[in-house]
Amino acid sequence: MISDFVQSIGFLAAICTTIAFLPQAWKIYKTKSSKDISLPTWIIFSFGVFLWLIYGILIMSFPLILANIFTLLLSLFILIFKIKYNK
Template sequence: MIDWQEIIGIVAGCCTTIAFLPQVIKTWRSKSARDLSLTMFLVFFTGVLLWLIYGILIADLPVILANGATLVLAGILLFFKVIYK
């Protein structure tokens, strides 16, 4: 039997995570993160980290996968923000 709730969660997680990819690529290619708000990304990164912890605590695979991947991409953007001053 297909678990539609889990499929919807995984697809939603993929969409929201993939949305960050163009920004990561653009920032990497341009070597500029001047237009990115450091405060916003620090708050966002913290929120995603907490969602990941929450997903682990409740053993929810879509929440874990989506937030784990988003945390990596947001971490890359934070790294770029620091090194491309």
């Protein structure tokens, strides 16, 4: 049995690694510049987050599904803007 304290650490970790990409998405949207951002990183990362989402659905983990839907939207946003403003 995982204690409430340990669960809280995991919950806080999930929040951080999800909201972390908001400033990057905002920056790329605002500056319209993405030269320093790695294209393979965001292709592989988006695919990985998609797999986490599938995994979350298969094991019916609501927190995993919710966190990964949000992260997938942010990473696809960054990926699309990376391709659009790659200069």
